[in-house]
Amino acid sequence: MKHIVFLTGTGISAESGLSTFRGKDGLWTKDEFQYFASLRCLEYEPKRSLDFYNMRRKQLASTEPNRAHQLIAELERHYKVSIITQNVDNLHEKAGSTNILHLHGELCKVCASGDRYNEAYVEEYPLTTPIKVGDRAGDGSQLRPYIVMFGEDVTNITKAMELVRSADLFAVVGTSLMVYPAATLLDYVPRRAAKFVIDPADMPSCDELGYSHIRATATEGVETLCDFIDEWDCLTSLDEDFYSATSPVSGPITNSTDTWHMKDAIMTIVEANGYSVWDIRQTTSGFRVELNNTLDDDAACMLCGQFPLSADYEGAGNHGSLFSLYS
Ligand code: OAD
Numbered sequence: 001m002k003h004i005v006f007l008t009g010t011g012i013s014a015e016s017g018l019s020t021f022r023g024k025d026g027l028w029t030k031d032e033f034q035y036f037a038s039l040r041c042l043e044y045e046p047k048r049s050l051d052f053y054n055m056r057r058k059q060l061a062s063t064e065p066n067r068a069h070q071l072i073a074e075l076e077r078h079y080k081v082s083i084i085t086q087n088v089d090n091l092h093e094k095a096g097s098t099n100i101l102h103l104h105g106e107l108c109k110v111c112a113s114g115d116r117y118n119e120a121y122v123e124e125y126p127l128t129t130p131i132k133v134g135d136r137a138g139d140g141s142q143l144r145p146y147i148v149m150f151g152e153d154v155t156n157i158t159k160a161m162e163l164v165r166s167a168d169l170f171a172v173v174g175t176s177l178m179v180y181p182a183a184t185l186l187d188y189v190p191r192r193a194a195k196f197v198i199d200p201a202d203m204p205s206c207d208e209l210g211y212s213h214i215r216a217t218a219t220e221g222v223e224t225l226c227d228f229i230d231e232w233d234c235l236t237s238l239d240e241d242f243y244s245a246t247s248p249v250s251g252p253i254t255n256s257t258d259t260w261h262m263k264d265a266i267m268t269i270v271e272a273n274g275y276s277v278w279d280i281r282q283t284t285s286g287f288r289v290e291l292n293n294t295l296d297d298d299a300a301c302m303l304c305g306q307f308p309l310s311a312d313y314e315g316a317g318n319h320g321s322l323f324s325l326y327s
Helices: 031-036 039-044 046-061 067-077 091-095 157-165 182-188 204-208 218-238 240-245 259-272 297-304
Strands: 003-008 080-085 100-102 105-112 143-147 169-173 194-198 212-214 277-282 286-291 310-316 321-326
Touching (some): 031 039, 031 046, 067 080, 067 091, 157 182, 169 218, 182 204, 194 204, 212 218, 259 277, 259 286, 297 310
Parallel strands (some): 194 212
Antiparallel strands (some): 105 143, 310 321
């Protein structure tokens, strides 16, 4: 079963009514909020810190997942789906996703101030019940939200790397990738994986790495991605041998995939048959390949038969025989 891995950020929850952090009106545009979200504030002014999180917990209690969360949850019917989220909300869970790794904690849980990393003291806590100064955790220390505050280490990053390493398709949804170590997860995506970013804003760090950018809000963008996934699954299932035999290849022939890897695969097959390529161009339906110094109908027809994709011999080009490959 193919493994689809999502890395999500607050942008995916924006259409449910939750604020992002860095956008216009984002939470971090208010200086005092960054202080309230720090370990220092919890230690020196716990009421202000707890009030800040109680406000966010209460807001979350009446927030519902949106279509993007739901579509991701539905993908579990056909694929292994892993979600790595920087979000502290529970909207992926509410939508029905089952394999969610939180990097920055969860608003619906509490833990012990005295021993934040001790799972024995982590428990679900009603979102509408405020956490008050003097409330005690299992070890007798102040109860606190199970959140990674400024000044604390991110948990689960090693597990997240392992998930990313096994992705067949990796999609980044609604995160500015400004925060480390979450942003470093992009370094662990296998070359063969199809890679997408869904965000209405420019995403230069993804564009440089050859991600297909679906420039849309999460609800629209995840819908587009799901249409693509159906097509990708059909093609990659059909061509499993092709993909493994001609590594590196990252996905089907469409404008939205990493075409460099597909070109590599085509060249590998052509060269394995003793010919060389003059030019490979992407077309709306696939690729047009021109051989180098080979005006030979039989050779071109034989090569067409070597691809697990549909292939048409088109005759002589300026440099050699031409054929088209399409899915
Ligand atoms: P940011 O506010 O940094 O980025 C939100 C991203 O969502 C931006 O790239 C927006 O363009 C995009 N966005 C906005 N509206 C969207 C929509 N409707 N659909 C899709 N995308 C949309 O938030 P994060 O990247 O999530 O950490 O922030 C990462 C971490 O920084 C947070 O987990 C938090 C913060 O400090 C901690 O609190 C530890």
